[in-house]
Amino acid sequence: MKQFGKILKFELKSYLKNKVFVGITIFLVVAIAVVTFIPNIIAAFESEENITAPDDLPVMLVYSEDEVLSGLAKDAFSAAFPEYNVTLMQGDVNEVKDSITSGNANCAFVINSASSYTYYVNNLSIYDTNAERANTVLQEVYRMNAMLQHGLTSEQVGEILSIQIQGETTALGKNQMENFSIPTL
Numbered sequence: 001m002k003q004f005g006k007i008l009k010f011e012l013k014s015y016l017k018n019k020v021f022v023g024i025t026i027f028l029v030v031a032i033a034v035v036t037f038i039p040n041i042i043a044a045f046e047s048e049e050n051i052t053a054p055d056d057l058p059v060m061l062v063y064s065e066d067e068v069l070s071g072l073a074k075d076a077f078s079a080a081f082p083e084y085n086v087t088l089m090q091g092d093v094n095e096v097k098d099s100i101t102s103g104n105a106n107c108a109f110v111i112n113s114a115s116s117y118t119y120y121v122n123n124l125s126i127y128d129t130n131a132e133r134a135n136t137v138l139q140e141v142y143r144m145n146a147m148l149q150h151g152l153t154s155e156q157v158g159e160i161l162s163i164q165i166q167g168e169t170t171a172l173g174k175n176q177m178e179n180f181s182i183p184t185l
Helices: 002-017 019-049 067-080 093-102 130-149 154-161 176-180
Strands: 059-064 085-088 107-113 116-121
Touching (some): 059 067, 067 085, 116 130, 130 154
Antiparallel strands (some): 107 116
């Protein structure tokens, strides 16, 4: 066993003194580092090139026969769906459907009344959450429209809807959140 340590020590010294071994080792370390960071470098260049202008965004159509409701809905949908170019559609429901099937728009919301809508999409993805977000948006639009119809000004409506609720939690018994705290040293 004593011989093994001496032989290993001698061989390692000879390898480290060999310039080819050192060159190959340095080359491999640099190559591995480059290969590791290539996806990040490519993503950085693509993100600078692919800054999307509003014209490059997919189109979402909003249609309603009630002009007041369609105006409120367009503003609310534009705020809730920043990844879409929200456009107010004129015409009828068949034109909306044709725009979807022809590929001119990705999806459309046809607002039937202040509390109901139909969501049109050509290919419905399992990850499509537009309908859930639209439920929340149209609930706010309904509230705004109801307040405006009852004589409130748009400033009063904005003030009512923008109120921030502040809450405080006080545990009077056991607090299970304290069980997972990190102990201090």
